[in-house]
Amino acid sequence: MTTPQQFKGKVAEHILLNDKYQYIDIELVEPYLMEFLAGQYVSIDVGGGERRSYSIASAPSMNHAIELCVDIIPGGKGSSYLKNLKPGDEVSFLGPLGRFVLRQAQDKEQKLLFVATGSGIAPLRSMILDLLERRQDKREIWLYWGLRNVKDMFWEEDFRLRRKSFTNFNYQLLLSQPPENWPLESGHVTQEIKELGLNQDWGVYICGNPRMTEEIKQLALETGVPKEQVHFEKFY
Amino acid sequence: MAKYKIKIIKDKCIGAASCVGIAPKVYQLDENNIVYVTDENGDTPENILLGAQSCPTNAIEIYDALTNKKVWPASS
Numbered sequence: 001m002t003t004p005q006q007f008k009g010k011v012a013e014h015i016l017l018n019d020k021y022q023y024i025d026i027e028l029v030e031p032y033l034m035e036f037l038a039g040q041y042v043s044i045d046v047g048g049g050e051r052r053s054y055s056i057a058s059a060p061s062m063n064h065a066i067e068l069c070v071d072i073i074p075g076g077k078g079s080s081y082l083k084n085l086k087p088g089d090e091v092s093f094l095g096p097l098g099r100f101v102l103r104q105a106q107d108k109e110q111k112l113l114f115v116a117t118g119s120g121i122a123p124l125r126s127m128i129l130d131l132l133e134r135r136q137d138k139r140e141i142w143l144y145w146g147l148r149n150v151k152d153m154f155w156e157e158d159f160r161l162r163r164k165s166f167t168n169f170n171y172q173l174l175l176s177q178p179p180e181n182w183p184l185e186s187g188h189v190t191q192e193i194k195e196l197g198l199n200q201d202w203g204v205y206i207c208g209n210p211r212m213t214e215e216i217k218q219l220a221l222e223t224g225v226p227k228e229q230v231h232f233e234k235f236y
Numbered sequence: 237m238a239k240y241k242i243k244i245i246k247d248k249c250i251g252a253a254s255c256v257g258i259a260p261k262v263y264q265l266d267e268n269n270i271v272y273v274t275d276e277n278g279d280t281p282e283n284i285l286l287g288a289q290s291c292p293t294n295a296i297e298i299y300d301a302l303t304n305k306k307v308w309p310a311s312s
Contacts, residue, residue, distance in 0.1 A: 100252075
């Protein structure tokens with residue numbers, strides 16, 4: 001893994017995706033390139049001597065910038081700082097950090113399951129993009145992403161297009177509070193995954209709220225996925 | 237004498253290991269993936285502080301060894 005170091009970057013794009021989530025594209029300035037592994041995160045200086053950690057949502061192949069997908073938490077120090085960023089603003093951060101990365105053991109992890117809730121999609125997006133586009137990985141890949149309701153949805157079209165482009169990529173977005181007559185999938189990710197048939201051939205990558213993370217982790221272990229093939233990052 | 241004293245708040249540690257990535261001769265994870273200090277003199281004060289600052293849950297507190305004043309996290 002690359003040794004973490006201090007970076008300066010400039011905001012290239014900032015989009016409020018909806019009331020709950022925001023997207024930020026930060027172009028690296030000094031140094032202007034960062035080598036990182038899909039799934040890693042950065043620690044951003046949010047002012048007042050405080051730092052907040054955010055997973056990189058972009059693929060490692062884009063090493064001149066980082067894309068972030070962040071919760072908008074009313075009163076949150078980090079999300080307030082980020083929410084006020086405008087294109088051209090300078091950002092200081094430390095990175096890359098973290099060990100929640102894809103394992104090299106392809107012979108053991110013959111199929112891959114990615115499970116996210118909310119902004120937990122960020123590191124998994126980086127991993128999936130890396131697998132499909134750079135590594136041209138042909139293993140069966142499943143992504144289950146839980147959001148609360150229609151207003152929270154984002155990147156939906158992005159993942160559906162990739163499902164069309166890559167025949168080994170399977171994707172399900174689940175709304176836990178769908179509107180009436182919702183035509184797509186709904187429910188909780190835990191229940192859906194029980195029907196997947198997990199066993200010792202799977203690698204499982206989980207990111208999101210602590211409760212869901214624990215439930216999926218336990219489910220994976222109970223269905224025979226070896227402990228070393230269950231990887232998780234809890235978002236608090 | 238080390239410039240800093242390091243205090244680990246074990247309940248806060250989630251095993252992210254960013255501290256290990258920055259200062260592996262100071263911070264390591266035990267068998268439960270919880271950080272512990274191997275050597276308070278194991279790296280430069282800058283890297284020791286950076287390791288603490290990189291922690292996503294502020295599980296590492298840094299104190300000035302002479303004054304006992306808390307250096308990091310700054311606001312808690």
